Amino acid sequence: MMNxxxxxxxxxxxxxxxxxxxxxxxxxxxxxxxxxxWRVIRATFxxxxxNAQDLARKSAILGPSLSRILNxxxxxxxxxRKVSAAxxxxxxxxxxxxxxxxHNKVLPTLSTQFDELGKQIGSxxxxxxSNLLNHVIKLx
Numbered sequence: 001m002m003n004x005x006x007x008x009x010x011x012x013x014x015x016x017x018x019x020x021x022x023x024x025x026x027x028x029x030x031x032x033x034x035x036x037x038w039r040v041i042r043a044t045f046x047x048x049x050x051n052a053q054d055l056a057r058k059s060a061i062l063g064p065s066l067s068r069i070l071n072x073x074x075x076x077x078x079x080x081r082k083v084s085a086a087x088x089x090x091x092x093x094x095x096x097x098x099x100x101x102x103h104n105k106v107l108p109t110l111s112t113q114f115d116e117l118g119k120q121i122g123s124x125x126x127x128x129x130s131n132l133l134n135h136v137i138k139l140x
Contacts, residue, residue, distance in 0.1 A: 023113045031106055036061055038106070040069050041095065044079060045103045049094040051084065078102060 021035055028038050039059040044050065047058065056066050070093065073079045078099035084090035095103065118126050 020117060023117075024110055027106065027109050027113065031102065033102075033106070034069075036065065036069055037073060038110075040066070040073060041078065041099060041103050041106075044093055044095050045100065049092050051090050051092055055093055073099070 024038075025035055028035060033041070036059070039061065040055065043055055043058040047054070050058070052063075052066065052070070055061075056063055059066070061069065070079065070081060074081055077096055079093055079095050081091045081093050084092050121129070
């Protein structure tokens, strides 16, 4: 028989995720971005340049979805894709100047929203939650 708390965990995680990103989605829509597109922009901004596999891992987006997102962001002039000089099978992804400007325009609002959420949760609880979630991720 399955432990009720373990069985409920995926539902609780999904509800917590939805609540935590609700304001973020409202901000992103004003910039014609999806949450997944923002995760790609943010991960690319933080890394400078990275390959598609690393980007998928950092942004927590599966390959097929990532391909569609990269196509859209490249069409919009937000990122560049180029074949790696070291390995012709590998694509390196980086933000264009337009992509960096977009990141810098959106980030302050999102940072304020996440700071407010952090204050509501409390720093001790937020750290505890983060540690627990990282523990669960490492188990899988």
